[in-house]
């Protein structure tokens with residue numbers, strides 16, 4: 001067996017959110033996303049407008065096609081014989097169809113890469129519930145679907161941290177030279193209900209902000225440190241939130257990025273680099289909430305601001321995915337591979353324990369210690 005074997009896995013599944021690909025897709029897509037989630041009608045209409053502003057097309061599917069192609073090429077180049085599939089929660093190709101195809105292709109053990117780098121209900125358990133729902137459909141159809149496992153969170157893997165660092169350095173270089181050294185690093189991620197944040201991750205880390213906030217703070221500190229190593233300047237930084245949804249009386253993580261930019265300006269800040277640390281590609285939350293809304297706020301304020309890149313299909317991110325796949329495969333074979341991670345939190349768990357990122361209403365979830373499918 002060569003070092004590059006993914007054995008016992010016989011397939012990798014890229015599992016993502018999905019997005020509309022034309023104006024006629026926007027409303028059905030939003031219905032898929034929000035089914036049973038109690039999002040106010042006004043919020044949905046507003047979010048629909050964000051998509052219409054971009055011709056009804058979310059960039060997320062194209063980004064995933066690029067990532068898929070890059071992962072396939074990288075695995076082939078490194079002699080890893082592992083077919084890669086793609087399925088989404090909210091739009092075609094739908095997860096159930098992809099799992100049906102995997103089953104038809106005879107795949108028996110699938111490793112899942114979800115396009116979210118952090119622990120949270122939306123970014124982790126909800127994908128595990130989607131897997132369980134799809135597996136149940138296939139069983140109902142009389143099929144014998146494969147076993148599924150999920151890769152650990154990659155927020156502190158060098159494959160994520162290195163391209164993000166380079167993106168911040170490039171963004172700093174775009175700022176006028178006279179404000180560059182004084183620029184604030186504004187790390188931004190998706191807001192979630194505080195109750196969901198507090199229970200994110202394994203039960204032993206539940207508490208204020210939970211694993212969701214702790215992992216983002218860890219990534220932000222590591223990135224700030226890396227930038228300081230490169231520039232000699234330790235920029236002031238904060239973690240802020242964007243894309244709040246849900247009814248107004250339910251508390252979500254704050255401060256909001258636009259309010260934060262206003263406060264920074266009022267406090268005399270020279271400039272800001274918005275770092276989309278919570279996202280792995282330039283999807284609608286990045287294009288609208290940051291590049292459209294937050295940059296407009298900065299312009300109104302007269303605060304020089306730029307947005308740094310997401311990892312997208314950066315070759316280092318893609319190589320990091322391969323390393324994570326080979327690491328997990330080795331672990332499943334009973335070996336003790338090096339588990340790369342930068343920063344004090346260390347590598348996160350391979351298997352979500354019981355009670356990890358619990359749902360408001362308990363539902364079956366695959367690829368975790370409480371999975372009914374093992």
Ligand SMILES: CC1=C(CCC(=O)O)c2cc3nc(cc4[nH]c(cc5[nH]c(cc1n2)c(C)c5CCC(=O)O)c(CCC(=O)O)c4C)C(CCC(=O)O)=C3C
Pocket residue numbers: 017018019020030033034037039043044047058059060115116117120122123190191192193243244245246278279280283284285
């Ligand atoms: C933590 C998190 C991530 C990051 C992790 C990850 O990447 O998975 C994320 C990603 C994304 N969220 C996305 C889109 C939407 N999210 C919504 C609603 C919500 N997101 C939530 C959380 C998250 N979301 C939550 C707690 C809700 C409230 C309703 C609920 O509890 O489900 C809504 C409904 C309208 C609205 O209220 O905004 C939409 C349209 C897209 C696709 C973008 C595109 O099309 O390019 C992506 C990648």
Ligand SMILES: [Fe+2]
Pocket residue numbers: 190
């Ligand atoms: Fe979302």
